[in-house]
Amino acid sequence: MKTDYFTKKEKILQFLRLYGLYNLLIDCRLIRKDLQSSDLFRRVTCQKLIKYYGGLFGQRADVKTGNLGFGLIHYALINSIRPKRILCIGSKLGFVPAVCALACRDQNFGHVDFVDAGLSKQDPKSWGGIGFWKKIDPQEHFKILKLEKWISTHITTSKEFARKTKHSYQYIYIDGDHTYEGVKSDYKFFWPRLEKNGVMSLHDIGLKGTFQGEKYGVWKLWQEVKEKDRISFIFGEDSVGFIQKIK
Secondary structure, rough: OOEOEEEEHHHHHHHHOOOOHHHHHHHOOOOOOOOOOOOOHHHHHHHHHHHHHHHOOOOEEEEOEEOOOOOHHEEEEEEEEOOOOOEEEOOOOOHHHHHHHHHHHHHOOOOEEEEOOOOOOOOOOOOOOOOHHHHHHHHHHHHOOOOOOHHEEOOOOHHHHHHHHOOOEEEEOOOOOHHHHHHHHHHHHOOOEEEEEEEEEEEEOOOOOOOOEEEHHHHHHHHHHOOOOOOEEEOOOOOEEEEEEOO
């Protein structure tokens, strides 16, 4: 029996298509293949994202199954918001920037500015960085999934990037300096650049303790944020938070 012209199954499929999750869930084998109408996002693509762009570092991804973990949330939000400009600050091998660029590619709209200082692990503020972005050609790296058209890499500090660019953004992801002072600085630089109804995401909002002698501080900033329109995903050491700017 249909309800409001659609069955429950049809309503669910409509919702998944609307938010860009339908093909992802097929590829991750969370939807049966007999429901598949197209194959725009193959499971092997998910596995490449995880393997080549470091999806196993704090993102709850699984390379064996192709489950993108937190990457699924970023992909869905970008498909929903349809941001013209996206900013990603910090990434060891480029996982979230690549997911964001893939969302832009799949909807043929939007562009990612990816900012990373390219610090090596000897630098106390590298936060897991291995100097990767200074060792390779970022455009060639993102060509693995034909994402180079949808992303621009800036090998510089977030402070210097904020000084040089005047862009505003509709989606911002922060995963750089994890000290309280560092992440608060990024927040102060770029929250004013986030447009109304845009979304800001902070990685590692649940981590406490120290790393290379420096204290984690994203959790402290997250507690200070007064915006009520936010959501947290905390699973042990893996965590990410989202805030919508409604004013």
